[in-house]
Amino acid sequence: MKIIRRVFLGLLSVIVLLVVLLVGSVAVDYVLGAGRIDRISNTTIPGMNGTPKVRAYVAKPEGAGPFPVVMMIHEFFGLNESIISKADGLAAEGYLVVAPDTFRGSTTSWIPRAIYQVITTQPEQVNIDLDTVYAWLETQPAVDSSRIAIVGFCYGGRTALGYSLHNNKLAASVIFYGSPETDPAVLKNLPGPVLGIFGGADQSIPVEEVTAFETALTQAGVQHEITIYPDQPHAFVQDMAGIRAGGAQGQAWAQMLQFLDTHLNQPGAGQTGPSSAYLPGFDWQYYLKLAYEHAFGTTAHMH
Numbered sequence: 001m002k003i004i005r006r007v008f009l010g011l012l013s014v015i016v017l018l019v020v021l022l023v024g025s026v027a028v029d030y031v032l033g034a035g036r037i038d039r040i041s042n043t044t045i046p047g048m049n050g051t052p053k054v055r056a057y058v059a060k061p062e063g064a065g066p067f068p069v070v071m072m073i074h075e076f077f078g079l080n081e082s083i084i085s086k087a088d089g090l091a092a093e094g095y096l097v098v099a100p101d102t103f104r105g106s107t108t109s110w111i112p113r114a115i116y117q118v119i120t121t122q123p124e125q126v127n128i129d130l131d132t133v134y135a136w137l138e139t140q141p142a143v144d145s146s147r148i149a150i151v152g153f154c155y156g157g158r159t160a161l162g163y164s165l166h167n168n169k170l171a172a173s174v175i176f177y178g179s180p181e182t183d184p185a186v187l188k189n190l191p192g193p194v195l196g197i198f199g200g201a202d203q204s205i206p207v208e209e210v211t212a213f214e215t216a217l218t219q220a221g222v223q224h225e226i227t228i229y230p231d232q233p234h235a236f237v238q239d240m241a242g243i244r245a246g247g248a249q250g251q252a253w254a255q256m257l258q259f260l261d262t263h264l265n266q267p268g269a270g271q272t273g274p275s276s277a278y279l280p281g282f283d284w285q286y287y288l289k290l291a292y293e294h295a296f297g298t299t300a301h302m303h
Contacts (some may be wrong), residue, residue: 059091065142068264078107165278172263180213193223199232204289255259
């Protein structure tokens, strides 16, 4: 019994030590990362009716506009150089791009803190901040407010879907490997067409779940285009350097450009759909899988 007790206490001590180290590492990363958002963002969007201001990176094409707009939502790491490079790349195609900080000043490259950012950020808060961004866009002379789409990556893909179900003015939604919704009764409230891009080797979003998403969109009567890129892991569209190198990243980016051209630049773009009070809950299973995928899975080899 004494041996068993010692083994148990030893294992418990190791677990407690690991928890302390993880919590401490998040705190240290927070201190070291102070001011990151201020360094990489270039715009402060005023809050509405007492809500906080929103920091964002805005990339604008040359000329006076008005331009079609893309709201670009970052991964669970937060607003960073990868998203900024993609915002600049999309602006070069003629879109005004606003990439907001949805974690209110927090960004990281440390996976434990990335998870902490997600679990401490409520969907209601994110929708409030995105409403602030959307209302600001409607006041900008360079913006064609009838042609605003949302694009999101990873956590941002799920956020883009959720916000599309919240804001019935959006013209189109693009989801890069975000955890999907599979209830047709919910998806029928989407205001515009959906492009979903997923990786066949993504261990956080099984292919079966993507197929269920596509089936539900069909049952809901939502115009959609869902593509699974074979052998690609989660977060395979990394930055403009990788996109320009071609391969699956370049193909997925080109597919998005074609989708946006069809639904933002053609006659009939910007139609308003039904409203919804959708607020997704926190999917612990998805984010645990996501943490494993980034730390140990096929995605880890891309960092």
